[in-house]
Amino acid sequence: MAAMFFKLVMLIQATLAAAQNVSFIYNGFRSENLSLDGVAQFTPNSLLMLTNDSQDKSHAFYPNPVTFKNSYSDTIAFSFSTTFVFAIRSVYATLSGHGMAFVISPTRGIPGAFPPQYLGLCNNTNNSNETNCVFAVELDTILNNELGDINNNHVGIDINGLRSEKSAPAGYYAPNNGGFRNLTLISGQPMQVWVEYDGAKKKIDVTLAPIVVDKPQIPLLSLKRDLSMVLNKTMYVGFSASTGSFLTSHYVLGWSFATNGQAREIVLSQLPKLPRIGGKKRSNLVAIGVPVMSVSLVLLAISGLIYGIRRMKKFAELLEDWELEYGPQRFKYKELYIATKGFKEKELLGTGGFGKVYRGILPSSKTEIAVKRVSHDSRQGMFYLHEGWEQVVVHRDVKASNVLLDEELNGRLGDFGLARLYDHGKDPQTTRVVGTLGYLAPEHTRSGKATTQADVFSFGAFLLEVACGRRPIGTQGQDGEIILVDWVFSCWKRGNILEARDPNLGTEFIVEEVELVFKLGLLCSHSVPSARPSMRQVVQYFEGDIPLPELSLDGLSARDLTFPHHEGFDDFVKSYPSSTSKGTSYVPEPTLLSGGR
Structure with a gap:
């Protein structure tokens, strides 16, 4: 009799859980009924764009609450599974905003959250507060030491705050013992993430891979953690993203989610295309016809240019990225060459780790100047200090x-x-x-x-x-x-x-x-x-x-x-006396960045 009663209870539990299950899939976003805030929007070609070229935070949530616990018991959280395809594109090749995250939150919009390093999930006063009831998987592209980040390109499992319970550098384990392959989150290329929670085993698995690779058998992150104390009976699922000083677009191309079952597989062939990098493609006339028609004109002009090129080569100069900001204040290399008498050794004032300094007189104003000649092969002069560089x-x-x-x-x-x-x-x-x-x-x-x-x-x-x-x-x-x-x-x-x-x-x-x-x-x-x-x-x-x-x-x-x-x-x-400045200074040990100002 007791065994029959137990089976009946289990059957009732299974029936109730099935009635509360949620499953949905988006193969692209064609004006879907999602709850958006901030600058989040659907693009004309069906992308979910969480952030654009503005400094802000944004959220995109499934509009209806999702049940994560049975109505008769709040001690066991349901299993869930989700997968999504994303891409992060910055206006700079190596610098970006702070990143994005898949989120399970008690509310939509997460009021009071800060945009930069907190990814729109919390703020500096409630970070790691156990009352937050927030679960997230972060795709973090900025190193924040105060949050315990391991680097500026990692995936982390976050519970109630942005100090990850567990994190790992972005990458995946290739099949057939192919080893670990690194991935760059801000490469602009689409990647797929799988997040799975087993309610029975109390285990969270997170897997990452390029979309051209099948789901790896070995997850990037695995964490033993009971989410029953984190998840409420009903929660909202979605995404959050934020930018900082470096403007960045965070895209979601497709998304699938399910409770008490495996999320349906995203149909990659149906996903929208990302915007073209580098502008519109030129027409065949521009790409082929115009160059062909111009060949004869170029050939006629070559003989006249040879003499000029030989002369100009002597005064050739190269504009580096950091110089663009100071365009109106630049001197032509030819002017500096003449001012220093061709950078002759007798005009040399001193030598430092960044180059040699010469005395010069500008021919136009007769102003006496000092000119530092820096090698373009040196990267010593590029000024990202504690963060923002490799x-x-x-x-x-x-x-x-x-x-x-x-x-x-x-x-x-x-x-x-x-x-x-x-x-x-x-x-x-x-x-x-x-x-x-x-x-x-x-x-x-x-x-x-x-x-x-x-x-x-x-x-x-x-x-x-x-x-x-x-x-x-x-x-x-x-x-x-x-x-x-x-x-x-x-x-x-x-x-x-x-x-x-x-x-x-x-x-x-x-x-x-x-x-x-x-x-x-x-x-x-x-x-x-x-x-x-x-x-x-x-x-x-x-x-x-x-x-x-x-x-x-x-x-x-x-x-x-x-x-x-x-x-x-x-x-x-x-x-160790020093005469470089007033006051007491100490002489440096040999460094990769030695000498010069």
């Missing part, structure tokens, strides 16, 4: 004298003579203390390791120096040594942080902006490296994209905000 660039000597201003007061960081390169996620191999006293982070003076947090510390010193009009370490009368950060902190503790401002500011300033500089300078100067913001966050604070965390005097002390003092460095300074 390697981390740590400057190691951020200070006021290394910040250059143009006529419009736009700042540029110079003097990369001490800079070091290392791979994302790796420890820097530096062991010698280098930099300028007053800007050195406490942990750097102890270990000698150059890190991005050490650069942030130096930047904090620079902020306070500019805002106060004082050196980071100075003397005043009989008071002896004054540590700038200690003095600013004491002004804040007395309830008048503006007392520390530079008197030359007068009264024509915005109080909130000056206070922001002071508080951000103090935050960057925290003695604990992990408490300092990243440089990406610093920019976001200044631009108002995210609010500055509320700083409390109760949470900070003078011990938390401190510069390393002179003790223990006297012999070191005497052994």
Whole structure:
């Protein structure tokens, strides 16, 4: 009798689950009834475009709630399966927005979520909050150290926040023991993702592959996790994406989803085409006819051009990408060649790691100038520091004298003579203390390791120096040594942080902006490296994209905000003198980015 009752209960459970099952498939999006917000839209050729060339976050959700638990029990979450085809295209070949994610959320739209590194899923106050009840699989294309990212090209399983429970570099395991193949998420090429949750085994599998490859047998990610405590009885399923400084389009070409069963296979042949890269295709007349008709004219002109080419070759120049911004201010190579008398050695002023500097006189204005001749083969002059490049660039000597201003007061960081390169996620191999006293982070003076947090510390010193009009370490009368950060902190503790401002500011300033500089300078100067913001966050604070965390005097002390003092460095300074700038500097160890400004 008991066995029969048990079978009856199981039959009822199976019947109820079947009645609540959801299954749908989109082979392209032809004005489908999805819930869209932000800039999400359907393109004329049936693509779901989550973001375009604007800086924003967007969501696209299946309009109806999906049941993930039985009505009579909320302790067991249903199994589910989804697969989708996506593509990420940026206006730059190697830089992009923050990425996109498949999402299971208690609401559509996710109010209060931030767009940049939080992918429109949460914000800096509720990230990793257990009450979020959000499950996501992120396709992350920006390295955010504060979120524990492994690199700038990874897939992660997120639960209640953007600090992934498990992540792996984007790629797939090729069939027949073909090994692991890397994929670039921002390649612009369509790829397919499979996300599967087994409610019985409490296991999540995530698989990624190009659309020309069948689903790999080995998943990219596997995580043992019971989602019963994460998923509510009913949830919404969909996508979220966000862009930042680098404008990016996130596309979904097709999507299939099912609970308590396998999602139907997307029909790849029915998927819409992605926009053409590089503009419209030329007609046959332009591509074939015009060149053929022009051959005779070109042949006639060649003889007359040979002489001119030989002469112009002497003054040939190459425009690099970073020069385009300064077009109106460029000098022709011919002018500089004449000004330096053909870059003769007798006009040489000095040599650095980035090239040679020559004395010159402009023939038109008779103005005396200095000209640096940089090799086009060198990539040393390309300035992505902590993020945005294939390697981390740590400057190691951020200070006021290394910040250059143009006529419009736009700042540029110079003097990369001490800079070091290392791979994302790796420890820097530096062991010698280098930099300028007053800007050195406490942990750097102890270990000698150059890190991005050490650069942030130096930047904090620079902020306070500019805002106060004082050196980071100075003397005043009989008071002896004054540590700038200690003095600013004491002004804040007395309830008048503006007392520390530079008197030359007068009264024509915005109080909130000056206070922001002071508080951000103090935050960057925290003695604990992990408490300092990243440089990406610093920019976001200044631009108002995210609010500055509320700083409390109760949470900070003078011990938390401190510069390393002179003790223990006297012999070191005497052994390694430097004349590159005022104050005490340290000589660099050999680097890949050595010398020059």
